[in-house]
Amino acid sequence: MTDQGFPAEQIDTGRPHPARMYDFYLGGWDNYEVDREAAQRVIDVVPDIIPSARANRDFLRRAVGFLVDNGIRQIIDIGTGIPTSPNTHEVAQAASADVRVAYVDNDPIVATHAGARLTGSGNTGFFLADVREPRNILDHPTISELIDFDQPVAVLLVAVLHFITDAEDPAAIVATLRDALPDGSYLVLSHATADFHGGSFPEVSKIYNKATATMNVRPHKEIEPFFDGFTLLEPGLVQVPLWRPDTALPEPAELSRIGFYGGVGRKG
């Protein structure tokens, strides 16, 4: 159930890729010199990117656990990222072995790892597609194989919409995905913000402008409307460590500088 098969020699090592920079923030090894240099420049400007990326990843884990506890058995994870354990299917299938997960990313490096680390365990699939073309995602054969739109589905847009510019209309992208979902479905969304780092972010944006996708941080009031058509569940759209924590919160000084908001909404 994969269509990765992307030849490694076609991996672009000339420009930083957000997936590989994020992998570096998380302490992974699936990145190149060009990514490490760009990521290190971001870290130099905003050292909080490292605890923020980890906190975002932990939000993903808790949100997936919540979904499965609430009966979700099919998940579309868009902007999957380079596999980092525990991945969505590992969290979901540990809770219930019958959960099906369709992974989607537009970066070939994710495809090169998908077979071994995302789709090796059955009930999972991966394909390359761009969130800016949500119809192509919904109509993809891997989605037809794995997802039954007559049953509730969870769509994950975790740390991906900040790579979409206003001109590319992220709200319309979410609306297209939402309209395909039956009532009882969920949206899990997290998004980078400069609400806690005002002055530093123009610098960060400049670094990402040389990467394959730009960084479009948004304030709380511009992220919350992405949940239009969903009921935002408690505690709402909050800094990611504050979303239903199941371990101790970071120290207040660290918490106050976590630059990701996250939330979960339910349709119908």
Ligand SMILES: C[S@@+](CC[C@H](N)C(=O)[O-])C[C@H]1O[C@@H](n2cnc3c(N)ncnc32)[C@H](O)[C@@H]1O
């Ligand atoms: C910061 S990582 C997030 C990974 C994972 N969702 C998480 O939160 O841990 C963002 C991912 O989104 C992917 N991405 C960026 N722009 C995208 C687009 N237009 N379509 C699909 N995926 C995209 C990147 O390749 C990268 O893997």
